Amino acid sequence: MGLRLQTKATALLFLGVLGLMACGSSSPEGHEMPDAAGLDLANASRNYAMKCAMCHGEDGKPVLATAPDLRTSNMTVEERVAIIAYGKGTMPPHRNTLDMPSIRGLAVYIDKFTD
Numbered sequence: 001m002g003l004r005l006q007t008k009a010t011a012l013l014f015l016g017v018l019g020l021m022a023c024g025s026s027s028p029e030g031h032e033m034p035d036a037a038g039l040d041l042a043n044a045s046r047n048y049a050m051k052c053a054m055c056h057g058e059d060g061k062p063v064l065a066t067a068p069d070l071r072t073s074n075m076t077v078e079e080r081v082a083i084i085a086y087g088k089g090t091m092p093p094h095r096n097t098l099d100m101p102s103i104r105g106l107a108v109y110i111d112k113f114t115d
């Protein structure tokens with residue numbers, strides 16, 4: 001039973017990812033409405049608080065001494081997607097704990113820290 005549920009959840013997730021790749025504007029069912037760019041920034045805000053703020057700080061000002069200041073980061077969204085997904089040095093990879101739309105959402109969300 002548990003396994004069946006898990007399989008179903010995985011299939012739904014996969015369909016959601018496909019949907020996003022296909023048109024860039026649909027969102028998996030059960031999530032808040034995404035913004036105009038097709039990204040769920042409320043979800044990104046929650047993910048940031050849970051998975052990033054302990055090192056990068058709530059407002060991008062680093063808590064961990066070795067973490068870069070996200071307020072002055074000038075990486076492109078694509079570069080951020082790569083580092084969030086695959087990690088680098090002490091920055092942990094998140095591709096196994098976040099789906100691609102969420103990773104992309106975070107890469108755009110952290111833009112709000114830069115001036």
Ligand code: HEC
Pocket residue numbers: 047048051052053054055056064066067068072073074075080083084088089090091092094106107110
């Ligand atoms: C365990 C601490 C830690 C966590 C958790 C963490 N990071 Fe990082 N992050 C780092 C460190 C350290 C680096 C620098 C990596 C390097 O260049 O060697 C980094 C680099 C980055 C960079 C590149 C910035 C630049 O301009 O160089 C981005 C973007 C980033 N992290 C975003 C995130 C996001 C989004 C999350 C949450 C999903 C996150 N990080 C979670 C420690 C962390």
